[in-house]
Amino acid sequence: MSWGKAFIELNKLDHDRNSFDCGEDELNTFIKTQAAKHMQAGISRTMVLPSAQPLLNKKHAICAFYSVAPSSISREALPANLAKKLPKYPVPVFLLAQLAVHKEFHGSGLGKVSLVRALKYLWDVNHHMRAYAIVVDCLTDSAQSFYSKYGFEVLCEHNGRTRMFMPMKTVAQLFENN
């Protein structure tokens, strides 16, 4: 199996959700049973990277996916040097709610590709509707070390997970003039 060129919106008719396996049950369940419902409900959008070739059932396998949603954080959760520059009400952020790679591709660079594409997607949204930062809630220590590698910093504990963030000003450095 090889991955296609572009991330596109999840489509139940075209994308084979059942064959997706990233090794984490919670993320597997999310793509199989919740991602499409959440899009229909208007609370998040899931983008998938389909396989280049269809499966025998004529659907494309999902090689990787990410889900994004608008959110907000408490100003007090931010480091004091950042918080002092912001007004005293909730701070708008983009939530990178899920990101996962099919285990067949682990270690082949697709996690990095997926993260960069997700950041670029949110950077483009930021041109129309501003957010202060991108936040991620890490399911495991391994996820935390993956995001740390790319510059995300620990923000707080949130629902038993470590919440990390990257200011949009840092994201800008990745894509401005590139």
Ligand SMILES: CC(C)(COP(=O)(O)OP(=O)(O)OC[C@H]1O[C@@H](n2cnc3c(N)ncnc32)[C@H](O)[C@@H]1OP(=O)(O)O)[C@@H](O)C(=O)NCCC(=O)NCCS
């Ligand atoms: C985390 C995940 C997305 C990484 O995907 P991947 O395709 O294996 O990662 P890549 O091959 O693109 O690795 C890119 C770089 O990150 C590093 N890396 C990968 N996983 C890492 C981890 N868990 N911790 C630290 N570094 C990691 C690689 O060593 C590589 O570094 P290099 O460029 O210096 O060689 C993938 O393992 C996954 O889907 N896991 C299950 C779901 C999950 O935990 N998602 C996180 C969101 S909650």
